[in-house]
Each structure stands twice: as structure tokens, then as C-alpha cells.
Amino acid sequence: MQSVQKLVGGWNSTTWLVGVSSGDEPAQHVAKLADSEDGDAFRSGLRIASAAASRGFPSGAPIPTVDGCLAVDLPEGVLALLQYVPGRSPSAVSDDDMRRVGVTLARAHLAVGAESAGVSEQHRWPWTWADVCLQELPMASEIRDAAARALDEARDVTARISPRVGVVHGDPGLEAFRLRDESPHEDGLIDWAAAMQAPLLYDLASFAVMTRETPESLTSCLEGYRHVAPDISGELRYLDVFIRLRWMCHAIYFASRLERRIIRGAASEAENRERLAEAYVGLTKPVDPILRPA
Structure with a gap:
């Protein structure tokens, strides 16, 4: 079973929270769509996030496609599926x-x-x-x-x-x-x-x-x-x-x-x-x- 929920905000892209249930192991991911004109910077960021994740840092790294691509080109822009990083946003007054x-x-x-x-x-x-x-x-x-x-x-x-x-x-x-x-x-x-x-x-x-x-x-x-x-x-x-x-x-x-x-x-x-x-x-x-x- 899958669920897709559009996330609010986003100055540079559009994002969705994607829920996937596989047996007893539900998982969440984030789908992110960037403008085609921003594709170079977007892909660069995906590579950096992957490098950080490979060293154990929670970065929201991309999940590669079956052929190893970090993102795919669509008519609407450049789409990537990212690891979901749990947690909350910090408070500026704390x-x-x-x-x-x-x-x-x-x-x-x-x-x-x-x-x-x-x-x-x-x-x-x-x-x-x-x-x-x-x-x-x-x-x-x-x-x-x-x-x-x-x-x-x-x-x-x-x-x-x-x-x-x-x-x-x-x-x-x-x-x-x-x-x-x-x-x-x-x-x-x-x-x-x-x-x-x-x-x-x-x-x-x-x-x-x-x-x-x-x-x-x-x-x-x-x-x-x-x-x-x-x-x-x-x-x-x-x-x-x-x-x-x-x-x-x-x-x-x-x-x-x-x-x-x-x-x-x-x-x-x-x-x-x-x-x-x-x-x-x-x-x-x-x-x-x-x-x-x-």
C-alpha cells in the first residue's frame, strides 16, 4: 500500500511525503521535483547528500533508481526519491x-x-x-x-x-x-x-x-x-x-x-x-x- 501527501512550502521545488508498506516494515520517503533549469545544482546536491550519508550523517540522501541514477528527467522537471530523516525543526528561541x-x-x-x-x-x-x-x-x-x-x-x-x-x-x-x-x-x-x-x-x-x-x-x-x-x-x-x-x-x-x-x-x-x-x-x-x- 502506498500513500502520497504533498508537503507545504518549498521555494525551490515541490515535495511529497511518500509512504510505502511492505509487509510489516512501513517506510517513508520524500519525492522532490526541481525545475529543469535548476537540474545541475539539484543533482550536485544529491551527490553531496549521498557522500554525507555514506559517512553516517543523516542527510536525506537520494535513493538510486534500478539503473543507478540519482534523479530522473520528466517534462515537469527533475525528480528524485529521498531518504526520510525523522525529527523536528529546531526552535530559534531555544x-x-x-x-x-x-x-x-x-x-x-x-x-x-x-x-x-x-x-x-x-x-x-x-x-x-x-x-x-x-x-x-x-x-x-x-x-x-x-x-x-x-x-x-x-x-x-x-x-x-x-x-x-x-x-x-x-x-x-x-x-x-x-x-x-x-x-x-x-x-x-x-x-x-x-x-x-x-x-x-x-x-x-x-x-x-x-x-x-x-x-x-x-x-x-x-x-x-x-x-x-x-x-x-x-x-x-x-x-x-x-x-x-x-x-x-x-x-x-x-x-x-x-x-x-x-x-x-x-x-x-x-x-x-x-x-x-x-x-x-x-x-x-x-x-x-x-x-x-x-
């Missing part, structure tokens, strides 16, 4: 949850390491894809210039201080973490479609941006991250540089949605424009002192 998020993100970075072979060439640092997008996507000149400055600054800092570079999740929002209260060592991180090679600071900066309404979340997250990977401490003084880099990615993302007229994710064209304007503010205003770790 210090314990935020520490577990930091621990989980550090474990994820250790699991994938420098798995750059799974990342497409354009998504390896220093991100040639970003240059192309900033040249070709329609956006106001002041936004384009601010985004280009953020990219140049991140590249300059990386060349100067040589931070740890590896495969990053790329979009570590709260909904991507799966916390298992009965076994915290099995906390996981799913949805790797935005995975790229970059300084590992980028994921922490992304978390800071995505939890900006509760900025104190970052303090506990960093505490958990440093417990597993203390080497990050010396790099955190440059976190603001990568926060601006994250806002550059926001600008590119919402400019692309406007160009492609994408309104998935309970958004509208007006909201996409508002988010693009928000990205410009993030690129140009000083970083909140609370987001500047000592």
Missing part, C-alpha cells in the same frame, strides 16, 4: 536547540569535507556562476554594484586569510535541520540542493541571515559549532564579509525568480521584488554588532 544546530552543521561539514568532486565546476569557489548571474540577470545598477562588491570582498578575504574551504550546505535554515530528541547524535541536515564549495564561514553567515529576527540564535549556534570544530574561532572576525556574500546570493536568487516569473513558495511577484530590495539593504547597511562575534 538555546539548547541552537547549540544542537551548530553541532549538526559542524558534523555536516566534517562529513562532506572537501567533497568538491561532487560539485559542478561552476559552483566551486570562487564561484564563476555568480559573475555570470551578476552580468546577465536584470537588476538595478545599484544592487548589481553592491552585490559585485560583496563578491569581490569575500574573494579578497579568502585569498588573504586562507579560511577553511569545503562543501557547504548553502541554505541551512531552521527547516533544514532535523532534531531527534531521543538520540541527538542522529540530528540531521536535509535539502542539499544549494550545496557549493565555499569557505565554511558561508554557512554560518547564511544561518545568521536566515535567523536575523532572533539574532541571539547565532550565539548559541556558534557555541555548538565551536564545540565540534574549534578551528573556526579565528575566522569568525570575518563573518560580516560572508553575511554580505549571503545577501549577494539573495539578490541573485530573487532577481532570477523575477526573470523566470517564479512565484512558488507562497510568494508573489511583489514579494520577490520586496525580497530583492531587502537584499540591497543587507548588502549596504552595517552588520548588527550582535552578529560580530568576538
Whole structure:
């Protein structure tokens, strides 16, 4: 017996929870459909999730088809069947949850390491894809210039201080973490479609941006991250540089949605424009002192 339930949300794809009963062993999986134009990044994320899972990290890895493919092309897009990772989303106002998020993100970075072979060439640092997008996507000149400055600054800092570079999740929002209260060592991180090679600071900066309404979340997250990977401490003084880099990615993302007229994710064209304007503010205003770790 099978059951299919469409899951809510999803800015970048459409997902369904798939239940399968085989004898006395019921199982759950997640079917995920990405746009064909995003197929390269989607498949790259599937490869990274597979690598993480092979090292024991709960990543929502793809279940290969009978002929070994991680995804299949359909007229509607690119479809993959993923392992279901049980657990709950963390609470941004729980210090314990935020520490577990930091621990989980550090474990994820250790699991994938420098798995750059799974990342497409354009998504390896220093991100040639970003240059192309900033040249070709329609956006106001002041936004384009601010985004280009953020990219140049991140590249300059990386060349100067040589931070740890590896495969990053790329979009570590709260909904991507799966916390298992009965076994915290099995906390996981799913949805790797935005995975790229970059300084590992980028994921922490992304978390800071995505939890900006509760900025104190970052303090506990960093505490958990440093417990597993203390080497990050010396790099955190440059976190603001990568926060601006994250806002550059926001600008590119919402400019692309406007160009492609994408309104998935309970958004509208007006909201996409508002988010693009928000990205410009993030690129140009000083970083909140609370987001500047000592």
C-alpha cells in the first residue's frame, strides 16, 4: 500500500511525503521535483547528500533508481526519491536547540569535507556562476554594484586569510535541520540542493541571515559549532564579509525568480521584488554588532 501527501512550502521545488508498506516494515520517503533549469545544482546536491550519508550523517540522501541514477528527467522537471530523516525543526528561541544546530552543521561539514568532486565546476569557489548571474540577470545598477562588491570582498578575504574551504550546505535554515530528541547524535541536515564549495564561514553567515529576527540564535549556534570544530574561532572576525556574500546570493536568487516569473513558495511577484530590495539593504547597511562575534 502506498500513500502520497504533498508537503507545504518549498521555494525551490515541490515535495511529497511518500509512504510505502511492505509487509510489516512501513517506510517513508520524500519525492522532490526541481525545475529543469535548476537540474545541475539539484543533482550536485544529491551527490553531496549521498557522500554525507555514506559517512553516517543523516542527510536525506537520494535513493538510486534500478539503473543507478540519482534523479530522473520528466517534462515537469527533475525528480528524485529521498531518504526520510525523522525529527523536528529546531526552535530559534531555544538555546539548547541552537547549540544542537551548530553541532549538526559542524558534523555536516566534517562529513562532506572537501567533497568538491561532487560539485559542478561552476559552483566551486570562487564561484564563476555568480559573475555570470551578476552580468546577465536584470537588476538595478545599484544592487548589481553592491552585490559585485560583496563578491569581490569575500574573494579578497579568502585569498588573504586562507579560511577553511569545503562543501557547504548553502541554505541551512531552521527547516533544514532535523532534531531527534531521543538520540541527538542522529540530528540531521536535509535539502542539499544549494550545496557549493565555499569557505565554511558561508554557512554560518547564511544561518545568521536566515535567523536575523532572533539574532541571539547565532550565539548559541556558534557555541555548538565551536564545540565540534574549534578551528573556526579565528575566522569568525570575518563573518560580516560572508553575511554580505549571503545577501549577494539573495539578490541573485530573487532577481532570477523575477526573470523566470517564479512565484512558488507562497510568494508573489511583489514579494520577490520586496525580497530583492531587502537584499540591497543587507548588502549596504552595517552588520548588527550582535552578529560580530568576538
